[in-house]
Amino acid sequence: MSVSVVLFTSDLRVHDHPPLRAAVEGAHEVVPLFIRDPAVDRAGFAAPNRLAFLADCLADLDRELQDRGGRLVVRGGDTVAEVCAVVRQAQADEVHVAAGCSAFAQARQERLRRALEADGCRFYVHDAVITAVPPGDLTPQGSDHYAMFTPFYRRWCAEPLRKPFMAPRDVKVPHTVRSEDLPARSAVEGASPGLAAGGESEGRRRLSSWLSRHVDSYGEGHDDLAGDATSRLSPYLHFGAVSPVEAVQRARARGGAGAEAFIRQLCWRDFFHQVLAARPEAAAEEYRSRRDDWRRDEDAEADLQAWREGRTGYPIVDAAMRQLAHEGWMHNRGRLVTASFLTKTLYIDWREGARHFLSLLVDGDVANNQLNWQWMAGTGNDTRPNRVLNPVRQGLRYDPDGRFVRRWVPELDGLQAPAVHEPWTLTGLDRARYDYPDPLIVLADGLARFRQAREAG
Template identity: 50%
Template sequence: MVHAAVVLFTRDLRVHDHPALRAAAAGGGPVLPLFVLDPAILRRAARNRVGYLVEALADLRRALRDRGCDLVLREGDTVAETLRAAEEVRAASVHLSADVSAFAAARSARLRAAARRTGVEVREHPGATVVPPGALTPASGDHYRVFTPYWRAWEAADWRALLPAPGRLPAPPRMPVGRLPGRRIADLGRGAAASERVRGGESAARERLRRWLESGLAAYPERCDDLAAAGTSGLSADLRFGCLSPLEVARRARGAAGSGPFVRQIAWRDFHHQVTAAFPEMPRRDYRPRDPAWWRDDDDAFEAWCAGRTGVPIVDAGMRQLLREGFMHNRARLITAAFLTRTLRVRWQRGADHFHTLLTDGDVADNYGNWQWVAGTGNDTRPNRTMNPLRQARRFDPRGEYVRRYVPELAGLRPPLVHTPWRAPDRPADYPPPLVVLD
């Protein structure tokens, strides 16, 4: 007997290279693609991510309709709504992509326990990373704690084959599909909405990937750290929501001119995911404990940092890019995080939480893993390294273009004044003095 199958979409909002969707279709029965709008999740998410999500769901619905079925939207608890939908279509199985956060792991455990009582099989599939977390382990432990040996194992690993988008997908009969979320949902979430946020959805993401591979990748090694240049892929939010398969991105880039450093960044993403899978407390607890006496409580300094009003131009430029775009250049993320944790000595959790409240690409493993790396509590083999923002500015924004783009008070200045965090006769009166004296 052929049974229906439910595909529970979470942060895998695509039809290309989607193992869970392909497995559900392989059963030969009706396929019910499902997304559950869980208010408890939406209220905690960044407003920028909710906005991207709304656009991605509309695009996913169009792609599924082109294949003969539809995206069913429900609102409520994900586990309860998934099993309710499975019961309505008499599904024998629920398929979803495996994930690594503590929340995702708890949700999967609840779903498995509840499904077991109803006789529904729950199957988790790869798809969120190139190499599944746990697939690579060192001889000395359950996960890699240092990136370089992980990178060597990752490069040598056998990657699974890419899966094409499915053709026709038979839909369950007479199934109410629900309306796409409107402004009521889009206005949920925390943090300010960015005026220049990247548009969501697989169609837009695949076009960005095409342009990147054709005209951006080759120059990546020379331009990736140039703060003023459009030298990075701009695909981070697409990967975070699974509108692009990280495996497809890595496979299509691998071996092309300039691809080495870029593919290495995808490996870093996998690395953080396998660490978080082994250490789910990554967002809250030090991976490698640091002396608590190092940290200081300075609410005024923290608020100035959040607002991009520290008086250190390169730091303020990064924080204002975050506010404007819901995105920050990776080099600027390192500079701003190091300034907060190593110069101001404010706890990394506060900075990481602020980023997570605004980033469209906010991913638990990447965001909190990178913050711990910068703060010296994570996977950095040199936990006491320093990062002087003035030297970083002169090296990676030598013409001051990045600062002038995001800090309009300084738009009339040229280097070196545009990078100088001290009072000067020609410094605009509306720009604050620096929080700290830097050499």
């Protein structure tokens, strides 16, 4: 009897899963395999919020497979060594995996290819599993990737997507292949108290609810910080609990301005994946150097710590940072404001901010986190690298009545807009009533320092 192995990575679902579909159609038995590789921990990606969410995803994946007569096999160890061990134990003929774009994923795929070919086992890498359009499929003349979003978006929209696959009805797993216990969310220490539940079932429920009830107002409401009018699907897309192909296709079927605005955001995800696939060094090195001499002294470290803790003295910045700490997630407008403040107002290296975000974000991945940070720092794909977001104006525009600030900065609960965005303008007893820090820096001073540094660079 023929046996196939499906190696799950960032694609923890059974619906619209090309590797699983190919394995089920091509073999009598299938080993659905997930490996907890210590190399991921050593690389610093085993943050508590993602480990807790991962545990939910694996438990849900196992339930989905059991509903189809199968089960998830979990192993711990080096990915290549464990895959080869399972192949030998199950006497498998082939291995299927989704294509990744990071340097780590690409190196893992090449190592697997060499090892499996040496053992006489066929190896298949499937595109359009983790992204809607495979990285590298769309390229401009004379380059291996698109450096600017708008021309990429035009090409991406014109690219026909494959039809989403149904989940398999039956998955028969060899009884001889052992599995370790699935990780439990309850065993993870240090997760954010407001962390969302993970798993494909929850992701599909959210996607359906979003498209049927909320997406129509997304175009005009997605920047409303207090309105919470975004899909919150990013963690499920990051873990592959929701298929990006299916999300795009269902949004297109819904139609309308809100759906188009949502699809544009899904395209941004593909855009950064294709940049990273072509330039994997951009995870740590500047895509376009501005020769910044970032602040690194003791004062800068104190400012960085205040930013991490949400006590910069700028309420919209602090509210967003506290949301991140509590939920392991941050509204996209908050991400833009906090990143601009750190890199351009405080003039601190974007890598410090990216590192902190990765320590907390449940949706934190290399492509979207690092390259979005570079975009805001002006070292990435932004066509306006020296733009600076004024946090007061951002607060007044995107949290006009101050509800978002008061939700996350309870020290200012008694203040109404516009004063809640500028509490330092209060005087005397009015100011003393609020136990909230003064601003770390005058915005005009930060702007002048940034402009002078960029001109000198």
